[in-house]
Structure formats: C-alpha cells, structure tokens
Amino acid sequence: MTGLGLPRRIIKETQRLLAEPVPGITARPDDANARYFHVVVAGPSESPYEGGTFNLELFLPEEYPMSAPKVRFMTKIYHPNIDKLGRICLDILKDKWSPALQIRTVLLSIQALLSAPNPDDPLANDVAEQWKSNEAKAIEFARQWTRQYAMNNQTPQPSF
Amino acid sequence: MPKSKDRPSDDIDSHQPASPQHGPGDRASSASNYQGIKYGELVVLGYNGHLPQGNKGRRRSKYVLYKRPQANGVKPFRKHIVKNPHSSKAIQDSSQHSVTYTLSRNQAVIVEYKQDPDTDMFQIGRSSEDPIDFVVMDTIPGHMRTDSDTISQSTISRFACRILVDRNPPYTARIFAAGFDSGKNIFLGEKAVKWYKGEEIDGLTTNGVFIMQPQGGFNASSKTGVWREISVGGAVYALRESRSTPHKSNQVLDEDNILHDGTLIDLCGATLLWRSALGLITSPSEHEFEHLIEELNAGRPQCPVGLMTLVLPKKGTLGINDKQPFVYLKCGHVHGQHQWGQTKGGGDERTCPLCLSVGPFVKLKMGCELSLYVDNEHPTHCFSPCGHMASEHTCRYWAQVPVPHGCQGFHAICPFCATPLDADPGYMKLIFQDHTD
Numbered sequence: 001m002t003g004l005g006l007p008r009r010i011i012k013e014t015q016r017l018l019a020e021p022v023p024g025i026t027a028r029p030d031d032a033n034a035r036y037f038h039v040v041v042a043g044p045s046e047s048p049y050e051g052g053t054f055n056l057e058l059f060l061p062e063e064y065p066m067s068a069p070k071v072r073f074m075t076k077i078y079h080p081n082i083d084k085l086g087r088i089c090l091d092i093l094k095d096k097w098s099p100a101l102q103i104r105t106v107l108l109s110i111q112a113l114l115s116a117p118n119p120d121d122p123l124a125n126d127v128a129e130q131w132k133s134n135e136a137k138a139i140e141f142a143r144q145w146t147r148q149y150a151m152n153n154q155t156p157q158p159s160f
Numbered sequence: 161m162p163k164s165k166d167r168p169s170d171d172i173d174s175h176q177p178a179s180p181q182h183g184p185g186d187r188a189s190s191a192s193n194y195q196g197i198k199y200g201e202l203v204v205l206g207y208n209g210h211l212p213q214g215n216k217g218r219r220r221s222k223y224v225l226y227k228r229p230q231a232n233g234v235k236p237f238r239k240h241i242v243k244n245p246h247s248s249k250a251i252q253d254s255s256q257h258s259v260t261y262t263l264s265r266n267q268a269v270i271v272e273y274k275q276d277p278d279t280d281m282f283q284i285g286r287s288s289e290d291p292i293d294f295v296v297m298d299t300i301p302g303h304m305r306t307d308s309d310t311i312s313q314s315t316i317s318r319f320a321c322r323i324l325v326d327r328n329p330p331y332t333a334r335i336f337a338a339g340f341d342s343g344k345n346i347f348l349g350e351k352a353v354k355w356y357k358g359e360e361i362d363g364l365t366t367n368g369v370f371i372m373q374p375q376g377g378f379n380a381s382s383k384t385g386v387w388r389e390i391s392v393g394g395a396v397y398a399l400r401e402s403r404s405t406p407h408k409s410n411q412v413l414d415e416d417n418i419l420h421d422g423t424l425i426d427l428c429g430a431t432l433l434w435r436s437a438l439g440l441i442t443s444p445s446e447h448e449f450e451h452l453i454e455e456l457n458a459g460r461p462q463c464p465v466g467l468m469t470l471v472l473p474k475k476g477t478l479g480i481n482d483k484q485p486f487v488y489l490k491c492g493h494v495h496g497q498h499q500w501g502q503t504k505g506g507g508d509e510r511t512c513p514l515c516l517s518v519g520p521f522v523k524l525k526m527g528c529e530l531s532l533y534v535d536n537e538h539p540t541h542c543f544s545p546c547g548h549m550a551s552e553h554t555c556r557y558w559a560q561v562p563v564p565h566g567c568q569g570f571h572a573i574c575p576f577c578a579t580p581l582d583a584d585p586g587y588m589k590l591i592f593q594d595h596t597d
Contacts, residue, residue, distance in 0.1 A: 096516075
C-alpha cells in the first residue's frame with residue numbers, strides 16, 4: 001500500500017508512533033494497508049495480565065478522525081470489558097470519540113483498561129459476573145488465560 | 161444639535177472666499193507632516209485599520225492631527241444680543257466665527273470669536289463640507305455589516321464637535337460640542353438646551369457630545385471612567401436623563417474638557433478614541449507587533465484534529481484555509497477548520513473535540529489597529545463573540561468600557577468591529593496546542 005491519498009493526519013500520527021512509541025505498546029502499519037495497524041500491548045505490571053503480550057488489530061475507517069478507529073483484541077483475554085470476539089467496551093471508541101483523540105491515546109486507554117477492569121459496565125457478562133461474585137477467582141482465571149494465550153504467542157495469530 | 165443642520169448652507173457661503181486660516185488649501189498641508197509635530201490620533205471604534213470600503217480622503221477610520229502651518233484656532237471674543245440674528249453682521253460675515261444662541265423668536269445672543277494664534281482647530285462631523293477635517297459616519301457593528309451598507313438615518317451631527325490644540329508643548333487638546341459650518345457659524349436653535357445667566361452663555365447640542373476619561377490613563381491597568389457631556393463652551397456636565405432630554409444636568413466643576421491619552425469621544429453614532437502622540441509610544445509599532453505574532457507562530461500551534469500547523473495572521477484573517485486558526489468560544493481551544501461536532505439543530509453551536517464543551521466556533525481575526533492596544537504584549541486573547549485577537553490587557557480593558565449605543569443604552573463592544581461583547585467577561589484566553597514538537 002502506498003501512502004497515496006492518505007490524509008496527512010494519518011501520516012503524521014504513524015510517523016510519531018514509530019519514532020516515539022508509547023511504553024509497553026508497539027503499533028506498526030500493515031505493509032499492504034496503511035490504515036491497518038498491527039498492535040502489541042504488554043500486560044501492565046501489577047495486573048493479572050502482567051507478562052503477557054496481547055495482539056490487537058486497529059483499523060482507521062475512511063471517516064477517521066471524524067469517527068473512531070476500530071480496535072479488536074486478537075489474543076484471547078479474560079476481561080469483563082472485552083468479549084470473546086475481542087471487541088472492547090470503551091466509551092472513547094463509541095459515543096465519547098473526539099477527533100482530538102489519536103491512535104496513541106486510544107492505545108493508552110486500552111492499556112489503562114487492562115489495569116482497571118470495570119465489571120459494572122460489562123461486555124463479557126459471564127466474566128463480569130465472576131468478577132463481581134469472586135474477584136480473587138476471576139483474577140486467577142485472567143492470569144491463567146494470560147499464561148495460556150498471551151505468552152510465547154508472538155507468531156502470527158490465527159484468527160478465531 | 162446646531163440649527164445649522166436644517167439651514168441651507170449656501171445662504172451665507174456665497175459672500176466671501178474663506179479666510180486663509182481655514183481654507184481648502186489648508187487641509188492638504190495639515191494632513192502632511194508640518195514640522196514633524198504630531199498632536200495625536202482620533203481612531204473610530206469598530207474598524208480594524210480601515211473603513212469597510214477603504215480609507216478615502218477625509219473619510220477614514222483614523223485621523224492624525226498634525227500641527228498646522230498656520231494657527232486656525234478661534235476663541236470667544238465678545239457677545240451681544242440681537243433681535244434678528246440672520247441679519248447681523250457677525251453671521252453674514254463669513255470670515256468671522258460666531259455662535260448664536262437663539263433665546264426666543266426675536267432674541268438671540270451672538271458670541272463672536274476671534275482668531276487665536278496659539279491654537280489649531282480640528283472639526284469632526286458627518287458633513288463633507290469643507291470645514292470638517294474628519295468626516296465620521298455612523299458605525300454599523302461588525303455582525304450587522306453587509307456589502308451594501310447605507311445609513312438611512314444618522315444620529316451624528318453634520319458639525320458635531322471641534323478640538324482645539326495648543327500649538328506649544330505640551331500641546332493640550334480640548335474638545336467642544338458643535339462645529340462651525342461653512343459660514344463659520346454655529347446656531348443653537350430655540351429648542352436646543354442653552355442657558356444665559358449673568359455673564360454665562362452656553363448650550364448643548366441635540367444628541368450631545370460625550371467624553372469618558374479612563375482612570376489611571378491608557379495602559380495595562382486602566383479602568384473605565386464616567387461618561388460626561390461637553391457643552392458648546394467646553395464645560396463638563398453629568399449626562400442628561402436620556403441622550404436628547406431638553407434639560408441640562410449638573411455641571412461637574414472639578415473636571416475639564418481636556419483630552420488625555422485614551423479619552424473616548426462619543427458623537428451618538430460613532431465613538432472615537434483620542435491617542436496623544438506621547439501615549440502612542442507605548443503602543444506596539446507595526447514592526448514590533450509582527451514580531452510578537454512571529455513569536456507565537458514559532459511555537460507551531462497545531463490543530464488537534466488535522467494535526468496541521470496553524471498560522472496566526474498578521475493582518476485580519478489568513479487567505480490559506482487549512483492554516484487559518486479558529487476558536488471554540490466556550491473553552492478557548494484553538495483548532496483549524498474541521499467538520500465535527502455540529503449540533504443537530506445546525507446552529508452555530510459545536511462541540512470542542514478537546515474538552516467536549518459546546519459553544520460557537522469562530523474564525524480568529526487579528527486586531528491590527530494598534531492604536532487600540534493598551535500595552536505591547538502578545539495577542540493571546542480574543543473578544544467574544546467576534547474572534548478579534550488582542551493582548552490580554554487590551555481585551556480586559558475594552559470588555560469593561562461601556563460605550564453608548566443609540567440614545568439610551570451602553571454596552572461593551574469589540575473596538576475592532578463594534579460588535580457588542582458577550583456578557584461577562586466578553587473575552588477569553590486562547591489555548592493553543594503548541595510546542596508539541
């Protein structure tokens with residue numbers, strides 16, 4: 001994919017993401033499609049996801065930045081705000097989107113969501129239930145899934 | 161208003177050629193730089209360096225008062241009572257300045273004026289007749305201007321006021337209501353407010369001439385003063401009940417008609433700012449001001465949406481669209497033009513992408529009439545709702561100055577476009593996303 005017809009905003013964001021990456025996050029545009037990013041987020045320390053590396057895909061729709069990027073977890077994750085298809089429940093990706101936000105700020109928010117799951121606004125209902133009824137057990141599940149799916153996984157992921 | 165307004169002017173015009181002290185030839189040289197002495201400037205509020213249709217001759221947004229080659233001031237000399245003023249010699253003699261106070265149908269007091277070698281006279285009014293040095297028309301506020309503005313009814317007198325400046329330092333300037341017409345006469349008709357007690361004869365014009373002296377001079381810390389009315393003789397009065405109430409208020413004896421740097425003059429339809437030559441030293445020069453803007457632009461302010469670098473215009477607005485800065489008036493966040501956050505109703509209200517507050521989104525315009533600046537600081541603020549940029553103290557000062565409008569009210573206006581300012585505070589700090597690289 002060439003950069004032809006790519007808005008200057010996307011070019012500038014991409015350049016800055018590559019030059020000054022966010023700690024714990026890498027985002028690399030696809031060779032064939034400059035609107036598609038391969039993202040790897042490291043599980044934040046002191047969270048049940050610590051030690052894991054989570055693959056995400058991020059796509060900038062035609063209307064970007066007037067509408068939000070589309071982001072999805074490719075790596076399975078046990079989290080009340082992320083469902084089994086990898087969809088993320090995050091307000092800035094929906095009605096709280098603003099064009100002043102960037103790929104960088106979206107990824108930082110996702111990183112923060114891993115540190116602070118919010119079972120009161122769930123997407124994965126079963127996980128949220130578990131989180132509310134027995135948080136210790138839920139965290140143990142999350143650690144288990146991290147070991148199972150998010151470690152030694154930096155080969156191309158099969159999609160599910 | 162002087163009776164002269166309703167009187168055909170040619171009835172006395174044809175008698176004699178005008179005296180050399182105030183003839184047409186005089187003007188060209190007074191507008192040039194005689195002996196390099198500049199007394200000051202009169203700046204009409206509501207214009208950003210020029211009239212909408214451009215500055216032409218005596219019709220302009222700013223008039224510079226230079227020392228004249230020859231004195232043309234006049235001062236009261238003697239007075240007498242006449243039965244029929246129009247047949248009196250002082251009025252028919254078009255080389256003789258006079259003020260006629262009509263007391264009744266068959267009695268008038270004529271005050272004869274004689275030449276004063278120590279003062280220069282400058283006259284301001286709506287008339288384009290020769291005695292008017294600075295022709296001033298009613299100011300239409302910026303938000304109501306269209307391409308084809310015509311004033312159907314004016315409230316400005318044709319011969320509204322006169323300013324006499326001492327030809328010697330410190331070049332004190334004094335203002336008087338009413339100006340002499342082409343016959344060198346001022347007529348106060350039967351209905352004008354006037355009083356004749358003992359030796360004193362004086363009067364007010366129909367819509368009056370108001371002045372306001374700012375407290376503490378014209379600088380970063382000045383505060384608005386009290387509006388006063390000036391009489392034909394130059395005395396100071398409290399404002400009348402309404403603009404043209406036919407009764408004078410109390411005389412204010414401890415104030416005078418001297419113009420100080422920053423004095424505002426209101427002619428009922430146009431408001432003028434007097435800047436003394438000395439005071440203007442503290443205003444930025446064109447060059448200094450461009451440098452201030454360059455310093456702001458050096459921070460490379462960025463549009464948070466388009467991520468492009470914005471450029472603050474040195475004059476007015478920028479021609480290049482994607483670099484033109486805009487501001488959200490609710491929060492002060494500066495952006496480039498973008499299509500987002502328009503509210504459902506399709507009104508002016510939009511949502512700021514940075515803080516999600518909802519308010520008008522307007523183009524930023526540089527306030528480049530530098531005589532309106534109270535200091536020499538960066539234009540980091542803007543007036544609301546018009547978006548004219550100026551320094552913080554300049555915005556703060558003008559936002560607290562009540563300017564007469566119409567015959568009754570006062571309101572704060574943007575000095576660059578005369579648009580009434582939004583309620584308190586009427587201006588805001590601009591928030592740039594700069595120094596990001």
